[in-house]
Amino acid sequence: MTDEVQYRRYFDALLAGEREVCHAMFAEWLNAGIELRWLYEQRVRRSLYEIGELWERGRVSVAVEHLATAITESLLTMTYPRLFARPRVGRSAVVTCVANEYHQIGGKMVADLFELHGWRGYFLGANAPLDDVLKLVEEKRPDAVGLSVTVTFGLDTMLRTARAIRAAFPTVPILVGGQALRWGGRERIEQILQARCLLSLDELDTWIERGVGDV
Numbered sequence: 001m002t003d004e005v006q007y008r009r010y011f012d013a014l015l016a017g018e019r020e021v022c023h024a025m026f027a028e029w030l031n032a033g034i035e036l037r038w039l040y041e042q043r044v045r046r047s048l049y050e051i052g053e054l055w056e057r058g059r060v061s062v063a064v065e066h067l068a069t070a071i072t073e074s075l076l077t078m079t080y081p082r083l084f085a086r087p088r089v090g091r092s093a094v095v096t097c098v099a100n101e102y103h104q105i106g107g108k109m110v111a112d113l114f115e116l117h118g119w120r121g122y123f124l125g126a127n128a129p130l131d132d133v134l135k136l137v138e139e140k141r142p143d144a145v146g147l148s149v150t151v152t153f154g155l156d157t158m159l160r161t162a163r164a165i166r167a168a169f170p171t172v173p174i175l176v177g178g179q180a181l182r183w184g185g186r187e188r189i190e191q192i193l194q195a196r197c198l199l200s201l202d203e204l205d206t207w208i209e210r211g212v213g214d215v
């Protein structure tokens with residue numbers, strides 16, 4: 001079966017809410033040793049973006065989108081044995097969605113990628129209140145903070161969050177990512193925030209490989 005045919009089969013099962021088929025295909029990919037980053041981008045992200053387009057055009061209902069999202073979130077936990085297999089490197093990252101941001105799958109992938117590199121990836125999930133994020137950063141003293149923002153109307157909150165983190169923790173690298181940044185402004189944001197915008201797991205991978213402090 002070609003790669004494209006496999007993707008289509010997976011996508012159709014996801015859209016039909018066939019959890020068993022999705023689970024079996026995902027297990028097969030994991031057992032075959034397919035790179036996690038590729039699986040996350042080419043299967044998970046691609047399928048959810050496609051569902052988003054169908055939903056935007058009124059071709060699928062909110063219920064179908066919710067079903068596909070719920071299945072996807074359950075599949076992501078299947079990667080855990082792979083994530084924690086690498087030796088720990090004594091570094092950590094706090095990763096969170098900003099306040100009022102309910103899209104949490106991208107942020108979770110980011111935390112997973114840190115784990116895959118032997119870091120500890122503390123993932124706070126959706127809609128994290130700023131004060132609590134600051135408290136956790138204070139407590140964990142991570143080597144990086146990752147902020148995820150998807151909705152365009154969340155950009156101001158992201159800016160406020162990053163500024164507050166920068167004020168309280170002047171040296172911690174701040175990484176910002178998510179679809180809200182897709183439409184440009186990257187350099188301006190980096191300048192304003194003294195942060196690094198990273199738009200994909202590949203970019204994050206390169207950042208981690210290069211070592212901490214490259215902001």
Ligand code: B12
Pocket residue numbers: 040041044045048049050051052053056065069100101102103104105106107109110146147148149150151152153175176177178179180198199200201204
């Ligand atoms: C599922 C979904 C939801 C679910 C989310 C549930 C959950 N558990 O996460 C729910 C139902 C909550 C939801 C709600 C809404 N949604 Co919605 N949703 C989606 C959908 C279909 C998939 C999201 C997803 O998981 N994508 C897959 C992940 C893996 O992709 P990603 O987030 O981009 O992450 C990747 C990169 O961006 C990057 N990344 C992300 N964060 C970070 C952080 C760092 C530090 C780094 C390095 C990298 C990084 O890494 C990931 C891997 O590459 C998208 C479609 C789409 N295009 O994504 C719409 C979409 C995002 N939603 C949209 C909208 C409009 C909404 C609502 C406003 C709808 C409404 N009227 O209520 C609300 C907003 C709620 C809120 N305040 O946040 C629009 C956003 C438009 C915009 N530009 O603002 C989209 C694009 C749909 C569309 N085509 O119009 N949604």
